[in-house]
Amino acid sequence: MLRQSMFAPAERAVASRLLADAEASLERDARRTRECLRRLAALIEAPSDSAQGPGAIARGGLAPWRLRRVEAHVDRRLASPIAVAELAAVAGLSEGHFCRAFKASVGQTPHAFVVSRRIERAQDLMLTTAEPLSQVALQCGLADQAHLTRLFRRHVGATPLAWRRTYRQEH
Structure with missing residues (x-):
């Protein structure tokens, strides 16, 4: 069970769903389990601000829709070289702005991701x-x-x- 002091109610519900999904897929789908746990870790590591609602953007971070586009692009093109310029173009941002916003959102550089x-x-x-x-x-x-x-x-x-x-x- 998740401590109430760690999460706002909406975050607690998301975290509980992610844990349940990870547990359910543990035996049959390692990739799905890893994705659920990665998302849960990001939720735990994200600074909590009660003024922010679900889906709020980290200060200086990427909009959720941009981040989803970049993640999907990376997953589709893993077998090929992926340049930061390419990811910035997918997000519709300059390379410098993209790198700063990506790190603020994900906690690691685009290359490390x-x-x-x-x-x-x-x-x-x-x-x-x-x-x-x-x-x-x-x-x-x-x-x-x-x-x-x-x-x-x-x-x-x-x-x-x-x-x-x-x-x-x-x-």
Whole structure:
């Protein structure tokens, strides 16, 4: 149960739904679970202001519709190179303004966000397919298996092969 002091009533309802959805999808859909938990973490980390209603924009942040467009674009194009200029164009903003607003909204730079999504996609592919790691790397927009291994170890704390062996056994 979520403490009442942590969230306003509307935020508490959203957080409860996200937790329930994550729990329900835990066994069957790792990607959906990860997305629910990512959104819940963003809700928890966001500064709470009782004057702001649901869907309020973080000061200096992106409008929710712009953020959704950028996230969808990143997810569609993960296998390809993604430039900040491209994301700024999707959001309809200059590169500088986009980078500042994106970081205010998400808490990380656009590049770090893209890398995180690539690692998440790699994890999904490693759990759901038997593709060799070199193919997983290419499908995630990374240059080669070595690139995947460097980024994966930095973000997850284990090599892709060790992670795959550990988590494939659980599923």
